[in-house]
Amino acid sequence: MKPRRRSPSRSKSSGLTTFVRAARFGALAAIAFGLASCAIAPSSSRYPTKGDVRPHQGVARAHQLPIHGVDISKWQGDVDWASLGQAGTKFAFIKATEGDDHLDSKFHENWWAAKKAGVPRGAYHFVFWCSPAQDQAAWFKKNVPQDPDALPPVLDVEWNGQSVNCPKKVPREQALAMIQVMLREMEAHTGKRPIIYTDITFHKEILEGEFNDYPFWIRSTAAEPHERYSDRRWTFWQFTTTGRVPGVKGDVDRNTFYGTENQWRMFVQSACDPRDHSRLKPLGLCRDMDPVQTASVSE
Incomplete structure (x- = not known):
């Protein structure tokens, strides 16, 4: 059976109606998408493709700083490093080791893929307080x-509060001694002064006033660092654990560097905080x- 032919006028009217409906639908979809984007992506002209599913007003200033990065472990699954780099990611810290016997199952894959994608990266070691510091340092070096x-x-x-095998805390003097051993050994292995990552509780109980010659990377997801850390100058700031970045499925920690693009170049080149x-x-x-590329630490 042949299809019934429509009159020219009816066909034109029907086509116009379809076009109007499609245009309305497209406009509504665009508005809905825009509202959804506003909900997950704090305003930032620097990294418009990055966002946060639970943005906090207390860390809004972080989005205005020029140098942003992530930290990655096996929990992020397969990472598309090319997309991550193209999104404006300036650095990545990748989990390598924990304690004296655990290697992140994605470390080597992430390590070399980040290098191939041109994303500056550094390795991190998670301290386990029930293992000797020398053994942990040896595991990292291995x-x-x-x-x-x-990167350094x-x-x-x-503290390993959620650990099944080692939830306890150790005395301050013991913790400081362990940290000193591992910092020394990591520097000897990499040729670079390590960065110390910490959170509010551990810093208050152990680190206040200590290791001032080291760059600090601090966690503060609900307020600016100076509101949570006593007199601690920071180099990196982890400002959310619910970030969203192209190349990573689901939540990812987002971080920022304290300074300008020029200061970032100085940091990468010298492996030291320019200050x-x-x-x-x-x-x-x-x-x-x-000296040509790094005119001044204040720029």
Whole structure:
């Protein structure tokens, strides 16, 4: 049976109606998408493709800083590093080891994929307070490649409260001694002064007033760092654990660097916080910086 032919006028009217309906639907969809985007992505002209499913007004200033990055472990699953880099990700800290016997199952895959994608990356070690510091340092050195192009390593120090095997805390003096051993050994292995990552509780109980010659990466997801940390100057700030970034499925920690794009270049080149370079360079703790590219630590 042949299809019934429509008159020209009816066909035109029907086509116009369909077009209007489609246009209305498209407009409504665009509005809905825009509202959804506003709900998950704090306003930022720097990284419009990045967002947060639970944005907090207390950390709004972080979105205005120019250098943003992530930290990654096996919990992020398969990462599309090319997309992550194209989204404006300037750095990534990748979980390598924990305690004296655990290697993140995605570490080596992430480590080399990040390098291939051109995303500057550093490895981090999560401290387990029931294992000797020397053994933990040896485990880190066994599993983390010596890459002169990598960012400084990170020592992650926080209490293991959710651990089944080691939920206890150790005395302050013991914790400080363990940290000192691991910092020394990680620096010897990588040739770079490590970064110390910590949270509010551990910093207050153990780290206040300590390790002032080291760059700090601090967690503060509901307020600016100066509101939560007593007199602690920070180099990196983890401002949300519910971030969304192209290349990563689901939540990811988002972080920011304290300074300008020029100060970031100085950090990458010297492996030191630019604010400390003149003091630490004579001690052999920082690399040389190109004076043409790095005019001033204040820029």
